[in-house]
Amino acid sequence: MTQDEVDVDAVIRARIRGLRQAKGWSLDALAARCHLSPSTLSRIETGSRRISIDQLVPIARALDTTLDQLVEPVEDTDVVIRPQHDRVHGATTWLLSRDEGPHGLTVAKMRITRRTRPKQLRVHPGHDWFTVLSGTVRLYLGERVILVRAGQAAQFSTMAPHAIVAHDGPAECLTILDHEGQRVHLNAVDLTPEESSPPR
Known part of the structure; x- marks a missing residue:
């Protein structure tokens, strides 16, 4: 042996x-x-x-x-969940599911610091779902602006132009993304410290 x-x-x-x-x-x-x-x-x-x-x-x-x-x-590498910093979009993400779950879904925790509306809202096939753990997020969904506070959740078709930013300070969310949502939202990452932008 x-x-x-x-x-x-x-x-x-x-x-x-x-x-x-x-x-x-x-x-x-x-x-x-x-x-x-x-x-x-x-x-x-x-x-x-x-x-x-x-x-x-x-x-x-x-x-x-x-x-x-x-x-x-x-494997020791499975123990530590390392954050991914996306300075461009003002978010830090912790992937909580090691592999894609049923139906290709990914669970992630996000800390959002960006407070300004992006110049271009994203569109992609599928649905996004998130619940706010702390703070308040501002959800841009087409022409609508929706405040989602701690303890509330949102689900929407991502074929509508959308973006999620912090409303009045850093916010933390738990989100479930399908394969396309993961590709669009989690693929542009770097390891440099993020900076919060002033509110618009």
Whole structure:
């Protein structure tokens, strides 16, 4: 067995024990649910017995998880969410979904500092949705100007010319973007500090 296999083996054992304890189950309780003897399960958790696939499947099912989740590798790079600064559009974004979710949706937190209406409003296929966590944002939607305050949410067709800016100070939003929205809103980023513009 290679060192990598040993490390993965240890992670799997720790996950089984952690999930069992999180449910408040004893070894006997889990063993009864996955049709293994308590002694076999104990040896699996402690590392004194090799783990086989035919044992992992019923264990995963009993713990309300999947085999894939039980054996997926752990990468340190997945832990830290690094902000993306977009100085041009006055926003800092934290991508909260590692991969595109169902139907190609991406979840992101945005801190908006720009307070002036952009010269050109954006248009693209799809829909945008956001909720304001703090502050107030000014949503330009065609000819309309809509204030969306903390605790409120907005959803709109992005075929209407649109832009989102801070109203009277920095604002933070949680947003869900489809694939086209992600491409349009999150693709122009740099790592230089952003500067807030004076209100218009």
